[in-house]
Amino acid sequence: SLGATADISGTWSFRTTDYYNFGCRMDGQVVLQPTEEEGVYACFMVAEENCPGVGRGLYIARQTCQGDRDGAELRITSEVVSVNPPTTSYYPDNFSVTIIDDAEMLGRLLSYELDTSVEFYRGPGPVS
DSSP states (O other): OHHHHOOOOEEEEEEEOOBTTTTBEEEEEEEEEEOSSTTEEEEEEEEEEEOGGGTOOEEEEEEEEEEEEETTEEEEEEEEEEEESOOSOOOOOEEEEEEEETTEEEEEEEETTEEEEEEEESTTOOOO
């Protein structure tokens, strides 16, 4: 498949669908760098979570992460480095996605009790 052989290194943008009943959504960027170990990527992520429905605005979370790839499947496991504004209730953003090709990955954002769909894309992406 295209996904199994796609070059996924470099910068990706991502965005989720709305989650929680009060309408949060997340978008951001992640940079994937191949390591010496086959199928393992080092990565850095900036995630922006916006929850206008709960009386709080934007959280910007900087996270380090590792990508583990098996063919067309990629799992990203993250650790929070910093959150602005500061909070103790921000959990790492992990992803489980299928690589469609070198410009699209689709799957799930898995963070604490959260499980919602996510799209990774190159460049500015389609108009939502």
